[in-house]
Amino acid sequence: MNKHVWLMALSxxxxxxxxxxxxxxxxxxxTIAVEADRRASGYGDLRARLTMVLRNRHGEERVRxxxxxxxxxxxxxxxxxxxxxxxxDLSGTALLTHANPGASDDQWLxxxxxxxVKRIATxxxxxxxxxxxxxxxxxxxxxxxxxxxxxxxxDTLDQQACLVVERVPLDSSSGYSRQLxxxxxxAYRVLQIEYYDPDGDRLKTLRLRGYQRxxxxxxxxxxxxxxxxxxxxxxxxxxxYEFDSGLSERDFDRSALHxxx
Numbered sequence: 001m002n003k004h005v006w007l008m009a010l011s012x013x014x015x016x017x018x019x020x021x022x023x024x025x026x027x028x029x030x031t032i033a034v035e036a037d038r039r040a041s042g043y044g045d046l047r048a049r050l051t052m053v054l055r056n057r058h059g060e061e062r063v064r065x066x067x068x069x070x071x072x073x074x075x076x077x078x079x080x081x082x083x084x085x086x087x088x089d090l091s092g093t094a095l096l097t098h099a100n101p102g103a104s105d106d107q108w109l110x111x112x113x114x115x116x117v118k119r120i121a122t123x124x125x126x127x128x129x130x131x132x133x134x135x136x137x138x139x140x141x142x143x144x145x146x147x148x149x150x151x152x153x154x155d156t157l158d159q160q161a162c163l164v165v166e167r168v169p170l171d172s173s174s175g176y177s178r179q180l181x182x183x184x185x186x187a188y189r190v191l192q193i194e195y196y197d198p199d200g201d202r203l204k205t206l207r208l209r210g211y212q213r214x215x216x217x218x219x220x221x222x223x224x225x226x227x228x229x230x231x232x233x234x235x236x237x238x239x240x241y242e243f244d245s246g247l248s249e250r251d252f253d254r255s256a257l258h259x260x261x
Contacts, residue, residue, distance in 0.1 A: 029149030029165045033181075036188040037144050043217050045071045045247040049240045050082075054132055057231030064090065064130075071247050077101055079252035080139065083260040084130075089113075094260040095129070095139065096252065102145040104171055107136055110257035117257055126175025133204055133225040133234040135175055146170055152180060157192055161185040176203070189218055202228050214241050 023031065050066040065086040071079040077099025084090040092112035099105050107120035125136040147167035155162045162182040169176055177200055182192040190208055197203040205228065210221030219241055226233040250256070 023151075025151045026149060028151035029167070030144070032151065032163050032165050032183060032188070033144050033147070033149050033167065036183055036190070039188050041072070043072055044244045045069070047240075047242045047245055047247075048238050051237040051239070052132060053235045053237075055233045055235075063087075069247055069251060071249070071252055073099060077105070077143070079249070081252055081256060081260065082139070090130075092260065093130070094257050095136075096254065096257050097139060098252070099143065101143050102170075104173060105137070107139075108254060108257060110260065117254060122171075122173045125173065133227050133232055134236075137174060138206075138225075147179075154185075155182065157182050157184075160191065162191060163188075187218060189220075197229075204228055214243065217243065 047067070047069050050068055052064040052066060054062045054064070063086075064084060067083045067085060069081045073079065078097075079099070080095075080097040082095045082097075084093040092110070094110040096108045096110070097105050098107075104122040104125065107125065109118045109120055110116070111118060120136055127136060128134075129136050129139055147169055149168075150166045152164040152166045155164050162184055165181050165183065166178055167181060168178045175197070176195050177198050178196050180194040180196075181190060183189065184191050189211055192208070193206040195203045195205070204225055206223060206225045208220040208223050211218050212221060219238065221238055223236045223238075224233060225235075
């Protein structure tokens with residue numbers, strides 16, 4: 001059951017024990033990550049509409065409208081299809097991601113003006129997605145097996161008690177040396193992630209806000225990625241969540257890129 005950073009949410013309100021003092025920091029960190037992953041599972045598939053706002057360091061904005069479809073992986077990885085609707089020059093541009101547990105994701109970008117599908121090389125997945133502060137690898141899966149973990153401590157964020165876990169990507173092509181993840185202690189939802197560059201300096205921070213519950217699934221209304229080094233930011237607003245709409249594997253094969261418009 002592999003999860004995006006976009007999908008880390010509460011599945012069922014079951015009580016779980018806090019990290020045991022008998023565990024090593026590594027085991028405690030992994031235990032928290034596994035529990036968050038468990039709670040995020042079971043949504044089947046979803047659709048939603050997204051508004052992406054890109055801001056430069058002067059506060060000037062560009063707005064993009066997108067649709068997203070996600071199919072939860074059972075034996076394999078999740079499937080994600082992002083399609084741009086606006087502005088007109090990007091309409092029909094689509095990104096397909098096939099998550100691979102324990103390995104780099106497979107990603108393809110469809111460019112309608114060229115009627116061409118471009119495979120995103122593993123070495124390029126650390127690059128900016130369509131000029132935003134999200135990297136291609138941020139849009140891919142956040143599976144437990146892709147990281148090494150260490151419990152970092154406890155903290156309070158937005159008046160919520162949090163467990164902070166350090167995770168280190170196992171993929172040598174990742175653009176990050178490590179990440180710090182804030183899980184709220186009550187529901188194990190991701191509230192914040194700090195990303196560090198290969199030199200160990202903080203690169204950017206993701207904040208997830210406005211969680212709402214849809215049946216048993218918690219989802220954020222807003223995600224904001226702020227680049228600490230450039231002053232740029234990207235905000236994604238989520239709307240019109242729809243679960244279990246009958247999506248299938250066929251909706252996420254490579255030919256789906258051509259049908260996305």
